[in-house]
Amino acid sequence: MSRPWGIEIRGPDAAEFINRIFTFGFLKQPVGRTRYAAMTNEQGVVIDDGVSCRLANDHFYVTATTSGVGRVFQSMLQWNAQWRLDVDIANVTSAYAAVNIAGPLSRQVLEKVCTGVDLSAEALPYLELREGHIGEAPTRIMRTGFVGELSYELHVPSRYGEYLWDLLMEAGAELGIRPFGVEAQRLLRLEKGHVIIGQDTDGMSHPGEIGMSWAVNRKKPFFVGRRAVDILESQPAKRRLVAFQLPASSAQPLEGHLVLDGPDITGNVTSCEYSATLESIIGLAYANPDKSPAARLPSVSKVVQKSTPRSSSDLSTMPRTADRRCNHGDSTRGSCSQAHAALPPSSGPLRK
Amino acid sequence: MRGQKAAGFLTQHGYQLPSAPNQAVKQPDGSLVARLSASEYLLLGSLADAGQRISQHETQWPSHQSGVYCLPRQDTHAWLALSGPHISAVMAKLCGVDMRPNVFAPGQVAQTAVARANAIVINAGACFYLLVDTALACYFWSVMLDAMQEFDGQPLSVTALQHALES
Numbered sequence: 001m002s003r004p005w006g007i008e009i010r011g012p013d014a015a016e017f018i019n020r021i022f023t024f025g026f027l028k029q030p031v032g033r034t035r036y037a038a039m040t041n042e043q044g045v046v047i048d049d050g051v052s053c054r055l056a057n058d059h060f061y062v063t064a065t066t067s068g069v070g071r072v073f074q075s076m077l078q079w080n081a082q083w084r085l086d087v088d089i090a091n092v093t094s095a096y097a098a099v100n101i102a103g104p105l106s107r108q109v110l111e112k113v114c115t116g117v118d119l120s121a122e123a124l125p126y127l128e129l130r131e132g133h134i135g136e137a138p139t140r141i142m143r144t145g146f147v148g149e150l151s152y153e154l155h156v157p158s159r160y161g162e163y164l165w166d167l168l169m170e171a172g173a174e175l176g177i178r179p180f181g182v183e184a185q186r187l188l189r190l191e192k193g194h195v196i197i198g199q200d201t202d203g204m205s206h207p208g209e210i211g212m213s214w215a216v217n218r219k220k221p222f223f224v225g226r227r228a229v230d231i232l233e234s235q236p237a238k239r240r241l242v243a244f245q246l247p248a249s250s251a252q253p254l255e256g257h258l259v260l261d262g263p264d265i266t267g268n269v270t271s272c273e274y275s276a277t278l279e280s281i282i283g284l285a286y287a288n289p290d291k292s293p294a295a296r297l298p299s300v301s302k303v304v305q306k307s308t309p310r311s312s313s314d315l316s317t318m319p320r321t322a323d324r325r326c327n328h329g330d331s332t333r334g335s336c337s338q339a340h341a342a343l344p345p346s347s348g349p350l351r352k
Numbered sequence: 353m354r355g356q357k358a359a360g361f362l363t364q365h366g367y368q369l370p371s372a373p374n375q376a377v378k379q380p381d382g383s384l385v386a387r388l389s390a391s392e393y394l395l396l397g398s399l400a401d402a403g404q405r406i407s408q409h410e411t412q413w414p415s416h417q418s419g420v421y422c423l424p425r426q427d428t429h430a431w432l433a434l435s436g437p438h439i440s441a442v443m444a445k446l447c448g449v450d451m452r453p454n455v456f457a458p459g460q461v462a463q464t465a466v467a468r469a470n471a472i473v474i475n476a477g478a479c480f481y482l483l484v485d486t487a488l489a490c491y492f493w494s495v496m497l498d499a500m501q502e503f504d505g506q507p508l509s510v511t512a513l514q515h516a517l518e519s
Contacts, residue, residue, distance in 0.1 A: 088354065094428035094487060096427070
């Protein structure tokens with residue numbers, strides 16, 4: 001049980017403010033809908049991501065990475081000191097507790113305790129958001145998630161956090177509900193190929209490099225970092241973040257290990273885990289883009305094992321899921337502040 | 353509550369407001385309004401009604417309207433009261449701001465660091481109010497108990513505090 005790293009933007013200029021801060025387009029974001037929100041700095045480097053939730057025409061609730069919310073909040077205040085837009089910017093991280101309930105039976109559990117919201121797939125489709133009650137707790141219900149399952153994020157005033165957890169565990173007991181933790185969540189996001197900002201990015205990563213050009217709106221005139229992103233993406237790519245898959249029997253690369261193309265260093269491993277579902281080692285790594293089409297790692301590349309006597313493994317490629325937007329925005333290196341309850345998973349290696 | 357029209361809104365609803373930031377005004381019903389900036393006001397409920405009046409505002413007032421924005425402080429802050437003859441001495445162990453009575457008078461507010469944590473300290477007259485992030489509540493509680501140990505300090509229930517302040 002914990003806090004969902006939130007910032008509220010309210011006021012007549014709220015949409016304009018969000019539109020300037022994040023790379024996507026938000027002016028036409030419908031009320032009751034969430035949208036992936038990536039943030040670049042003035043150098044065009046991706047520095048944070050999260051989800052923008054539009055609660056009203058003049059009211060946005062934006063999530064940021066767990067460790068990054070303070071930085072994002074300060075950055076927002078700093079920018080608006082220049083822009084002078086008519087908005088109120090409030091860091092409400094402490095005000096909310098969040099639980100992510102995931103799994104094919106999660107809707108069934110929620111239906112037992114939720115009032116005021118139709119949870120059917122038609123009424124609350126993927127990426128939509130509603131306000132209702134779970135038991136007595138006023139709740140923001142988002143059909144988003146980080147784990148590639150049918151998933152709901154439930155955000156309640158923090159005074160209801162423990163109450164919400166107990167209610168869900170009780171309601172889901174007969175369906176086999178179980179808590180799941182950060183490590184499980186991190187593996188599940190890797191299976192679906194979702195990038196964690198700060199883990200899979202560094203101080204040089206721009207949107208095109210990490211396969212996030214889709215999250216950049218080219219039609220709007222401005223966002224923070226727009227000019228730098230345009231310049232960076234007009235240059236030949238120097239590296240690209242790709243997904244890889246290794247046989248279970250191979251040595252498992254560690255995060256930070258180098259990716260070699262012959263004698264040349266072309267990148268490094270950013271995430272790597274063994275996936276029991278896929279029965280193989282999977283990960284993300286930067287690699288030479290010249291020898292690989294998008295999302296492909298050149299077969300000649302090697303991962304250098306630091307702790308073993310230069311044992312190396314050929315890398316094969318793994319498709320990253322096409323739609324990586326079901327992100328709840330948690331991108332903390334090594335920890336996620338949300339609480340999670342999971343139901344038995346569906347079959348299939350890469351679930352959505 | 354904050355915003356360009358927050359002062360007008362609160363005045364309309366019968367609150368007496370401090371004339372400058374970092375000041376607090378006790379209300380006739382025992383609640384208190386602290387002014388945290390030019391346009392931000394913190395409302396603290398009265399012990400007499402267990403905060404009912406403020407709780408009602410939370411449900412009855414809109415979360416925001418033009419120039420007035422409510423902030424969810426009930427969920428973000430832990431609120432402790434420090435009373436007794438050694439308040440200033442205890443605070444001197446925890447905070448770099450001089451909080452002796454002749455310097456930090458009733459009605460004054462300090463937004464500062466206490467025990468290395470961001471805190472709002474309000475001299476409410478009979479006691480000091482301390483507000484910290486809820487995540488720090490347990491830490492802060494233990495810090496306070498430790499700091500007042502040498503003065504034979506003891507924790508009080510809310511009811512006991514109410515009686516102490518009334519007497």
